Amino acid sequence: MGINKVKGLQKIGYKAAALLTGVTILLTGCGPFTGLSVSEVTAEEGDIETKADDELISVGFSQLGSESTWRSANTESVKASLSTGNGFFLIFDNARQKQEKQFKAVRSFISQRVDYIVICPVIQEGWDMVLSEAKEAGIPVILLDRNIAVNDDSLYTTFVGEDMYAEGAAAGKWLEAYLEEKGVSDKDINIVVLEGTTGSSAQVGRTRGFGAIAARHMNWKMQASANGEFTQAKGKETMERLLREFDDIDVIVCQNDDMAFGALEALNDAGITTGEKGDKILISFDGTKKALELVKEGVINVDVECNPNSGELLAQIINDLEAGKNVDKTNYMEEMVFTKENVDDYIEDRNY
Structure with a gap:
């Protein structure tokens, strides 16, 4: 694990290509590149950041959409935890509630040889084929927030989220x-x-x-x-x-x-x-x-x-996998039931 890192990423999108026009860099064939970090890039949009560090853990993240306040908080939690400052290189894709867009994103992550693929699946069914491709490529898949129904649960490494x-x-x-x-x-x-x-x-x-x-x-x-x-x-x-x-x-x-x-x-x-x-x-x-x-x-x-704040636990699990540790197949977030009797104790600290 971790052998691909950022230097193994090759497809960086048209905005990155435009940015690199003014930079003298030698890229030969399909060889790796170093010295650049492309953060939160999608196939069609995304801003480019540069960072002289080729030892970051590369993660492709397919978020199912931005349909709710909760979902936005979940996305921000992941982005904050999988930051370059924390040792990660995040490629983010918003599926906009379309499973076929998630399939496309996962295949893009595979072609870019990321270290890990994280998916918040739109629906449970239909994942066997694309996850088989990730398994064949040797890329661990982590499910976040929502689970899936597959015939072979070895197609994903672990689940992080809610019960x-x-x-x-x-x-x-x-x-x-x-x-x-x-x-x-x-x-x-x-x-x-x-x-x-x-x-x-x-x-x-x-x-x-x-x-x-x-x-x-x-x-x-x-x-x-x-x-x-x-x-x-x-x-x-x-x-x-x-x-x-x-x-x-x-x-x-x-x-x-x-x-x-x-x-x-x-x-x-x-x-x-x-x-x-x-x-x-x-x-x-x-x-x-x-x-x-x-x-x-x-x-x-x-x-x-x-609880949408699963980014920190996700980062911990990826770091454990990088260290060669075994991780549980299922990792649930702590959650509560709020009524008028107890809500005052928690409302002020709510960040979403």
Whole structure:
């Protein structure tokens, strides 16, 4: 590991080529080059930085998109941790929610002979072929935030991120306790769910986790599950449709904060309140600062944390692999459940 380093990178993009026009450098054939570091370069865009260091650990990172506040925080965490100052050379690509763009990025990373490939996959399925190509090239693949479904789990080295199933189950367990506390645990409870990107491990895991708890209660009526695409705009649109279809909703589950913000817009427009003293129970996921403020205000009943700050753990794992150490196949981030009772202890330190 680490034998390719920056000097093994050869394809640097048209902006880099333009920059190098004014610099006298000898590149012969497919031979390596030294003395330059191209940071956070994509196939179509990116700024170029120079650094006289050819011993950096090169990492190609395919981020699934920038669909939410959470995702932006996750990207910044990785960029900060995999900086040149920390001994890394990061090539960043934003897939903009397109799996085929991730395939293209991974193949580009392979051709550039990076040391590691990091992927936040858009969806779980369809990764076998491209990861087989990375394995054949001898490049370790690390999954970040979202997991995948492959026939051979040796196609990736390790996963770093969140336990989506546990998050969904935590939301369900909170609802159990809350309904018991309010003395309505035996009444019929009508529930709608605004789900994230269909087929993503976040959508699958949170749905299954919450569903496992709901299955214990015959009086929990799952009225509808609708795709809100993890975005505020789609969350609003989906909530508006659900309100037209159902007039007896008791619980709204939003699988991320951005969809919850959109749902709240639709609910406010309809004159419907949420929270401790509201008309509906509102459950969300992520734990962004804006959402925690709404928890404090009593608008969101509970927010199950999904920790985006995985960059530091990712860097540690890569350094462990560089040192020849064994790493766990799965590495989960620490996460919490936020309610009005505990949110004050965490809201001020929130960085996203």
